Amino acid sequence: MSVPARLVAPALATATLLICAAAMPAQSAGRPLPDRYVVSRAEGVLPEGIDVRPDGTMYVSSDGTGALYRGRVTAPRLRPFRADGATARGSSRGIHTDRSGRVFSVGGGRLTVHAPDGRLLDAEDAPDGPLGAADLNDLVVTPDAVYVTDWANPVVLRAPLHGGKVGPLEPWADVRGAFPGFPAQYWLLNGIVADPAGRTLLVASNGTEAVWRIDTATREVSRLDLGDTSFGADGMVLHDRTLYAVLNYGALHGVYIARLDAQLRGGTVVHRVTGDRFDLPTTLARHDCRLYVVNSQNDEPPGTPPYTVTALDDPECRANG
Template sequence: MTNLRAAATAGLAALTVAVPQPALAAPQRPNTYVVSREPGVLPEGIAVTRDGTMYVTSVGTGAVYRGDTRERVMRPFLPAGSDGRTHAAGVHVDRLGRLFIAGYDTATLFVHAPDGRLLAKRVAAAGAALNDLVITDDAVYVTDSTSGVLWRAAIDGGEVGDLTPWITPAAFPAAPGFLNGIVATADGRVALVADQGTGEPGTERLWRVDLRDRTVTAVEVTGGQMGADGLLLDGDRLYGVVNFPDGRGGWSFAVNLAVLDPDRRTARVVRQSHPAGLEQSPTTLARDADRLLWVNSQLNAATPTPPFTVTQVPGLR
């Protein structure tokens, strides 16, 4: 879920660092998807599988929508409010096809089978705001925007354990402000966690979390900010949906692309997408083969108005 954070973005357009691009995929896919035409949906999280199945959550109602990236219109998959899921934020799909859904202020992690059956509900502490998550081979880690805790539930085959506070605020070099997006390296050893800060310019951070040693250090970020909402890790490339003042009294949203060092201790922002405004308020992103898609939440729009959509990120792949 987006929390408006200020940060400097000057100088990005002048950078000319070459960034490798993924191979092209099949054409003829829409660049705009209709998640819902119902009022109050406010889409938030997105997951796209290798076969092009797309899931989008609703932070407004808790519904989850499913579609195909070759088709323009998505359809309801998990009804609003079902299983106590009145709000839904981050969503990811594991290698078994199970959906893991962060229930935001329901303080609950929901796990569903590919056919939609509820497999597990794991509850954090009362008042937790479970925002985003990442799945490794042996666990799922969930950010809590309210308390600054990183929660963990062990995964053993088909079993999902209880949520436990794995990293507490005391482990951070500075008190976390608003933990949000999270990604992990392929070996499951290191997580990168976006902190959107307190709202004051310069308070946003990107944290490097050693998930085994349970230690936290700040990533040295240059060339821009990575205190993002949603994050996407692709090898040594880190994408993040960021927001910043537009210079006219409003806010803009864009995707920043940073190149990481091999140990994930430094991040250099090298490119930025074309911006979107408050009327879109993009929250997070996912890769669909050769392109990026982001969710137009309308969370900060003056009057959120259907249809609610997912669109291709402009000017960046």
């Protein structure tokens, strides 16, 4: 989900509301939660993906080494997570868990599934795409499949789920038909989210500076209508009809929040949270009215330790009382 230094464009000015003041820390059992989490102090980690489970367990992936880290929202330090074989692929990007606590992650050309104790349960390799070797970026787990984006190819891949078992990872949707004539190598697919039923996917594309909607029954691809707003998101979270996205290309770096219509076909950007608290953010997670944003430092690898996650209050929770 990261943007190479050569692709990070100068920030564009915006006349829309900027929310730059630091959010007050949330409370847990009467104690304030940290507003910053240290993923690692080892050089070159370059954190990339994040998932926070309903019980407050946090997982973060490393684009720099492939390692996975685990912690709690109540504690400011994460620790290495065993994740057998994860470092062998050299990079881990998207990371998400399912209801049973299994840890799904992607990087390079491989999807892996780990048990909560770190045992490797499954590994599926992606075939080459129309432009060459796969470079997997993010994933979403639906009731019947795992969908994966490919940074290097304009293709969404799919691995079926049967009785908890993961099937082969295969090309599923070539998105080029939705934007004829756009150079294939610049689609740069990033974050991916789905509605709870798995009927609709939203796929971010840095290159097209847009989010694309895919109907999983028909594989029809259309552009999410956010008006004249350039919305080349990296990582995303979909909560009900609210889309949370991290932008780090073609806009001020930070968290952008849009309220969508019932069909997830369009919406309006209602919040922009930017400022120097972020250091090339790549994605985010949402838990109990708080947002957890990964500071990748991937614009200047190997970056400067410590590598962190920034936490802030969800402005949508405030807006809705």
